[in-house]
Amino acid sequence: MARKSLGYSKLLWVCPNCETRNPGPKKSCTTCGNPQPKDVEFIQADKEELLTDEKTARAVKKGSDIHCPFCGTRNSADAVECRQCGGKLEEGAKRKSGSKLGAFGGRNAGGIKCQTCGAVNLPNAPRCTQCGSGLHQPAARKDKKGSKKKSALPWIIIGVLAISVIGFLVARRGNRSSVDAIVEDLYWQRSIPVEQFISVQAENWWDEIPEDAEIIACEESYRYSSDEPLENSIEVCGTPYTVDTGTGYGEVVQDCEYEVYDNYCSYETGEWQRVDVFESEGYGNSPAWPAVSLGADQQEGDARETYTIFFSSDEGEFEYMTDDADVFSSFYEGEEVELILDGFGKIQDILAK
Secondary structure, eight states, X not given: OEEEEEEEEEOEEEOTTTOOXXXXXXXXXXXXXXXXXXXXXXXXXXXXXXXXXXXXXXXXXXXXOEEOTTTOOEEOTTOSBOTTXXXXXXXXXXXXXXXXXXXXXXXXXXXXXXXXXXXXXXXXXXXXXTTOOBOOOOXXXXXXXXXXXXXXXXXXXXXXXXXHHHHHHHHXXXXXXXXXXXXXXXXXXXXXXXXXXXXXEEEEEGGGSOTTOEEEXXXXXXXXXXXXXXXXXXXXXXXXEEEEXXXXXXXXXXXXXXXXXXXXXXXXXXXXXXXXXXXXXXXXXXXXXXXXXXXXXEEEOOOEEEEEEEEEETTEEEEEEESXXXXXXXXXXXXXXXXXXXXXXXXXXXXEO
């Protein structure tokens, strides 16, 4: 899915010292002057405005801001020396970027209520205009019971049991034992289908229709989605959302894809279809094919054969199935053999005695 950029929005950060809500591009608090610590994240403004000017774009394209390794002051990505202490920024920590902050638009577009005095302030006001308190709204606390993490123990137990079962099955299948047995009976089944060339109607995409088919009608239908615009495609985009760029600005983007439409057609063609089947079956090691009678515009389809050999032994009855006529015909009733069994009692090999 392709990401489409719509522009930018100015983010906020909350000063941990005085709780002032500062515009994202401001690197120090507008109230107390403290620099933004590197662990204080950017958040969406309560009312976001889409910015498309070149000045904002240039600021974002510089890359994530960098914090001074000596005093922690936040500097622009292209800065060489710290604007506060003059220290070299080669070893400084760049701000993280790329995290999705939420749908574009804003959380409290109608205004934000002061938690101290109750006054309603403009959406992006830094502090309460009535009492001066910070307007940062703390996240709601979760109930202690509800905040407990689900234990991973049940999944660990399930995983251990699954591995144990798989190991047991593999071990059993690898076990080998032998049983002396006698060929009790031989049973065979053979069948030959009859196909006829008939006219049929079908549907498919225009480029997958047989060359000799006669097209009846076509209509445009959705065929697949593409990350890139293609001929005869429609752009479909999701809800715009804001992504932290590490500069104090968020990039407003949409995830888009292109629905490609193509001709889906009904057509008429001729094809071979099964109309009958001739079967034969019997006992003994001399199987025979059924006699087939073909009519006009008919042919034989793919023949099928199945053979079953029954064994008896002191440990019970066994049977072995194959589609190889030569293998089947090599056995005869009353023959003594040695059966090689796996751990589940399934025949793995048959040895003549």
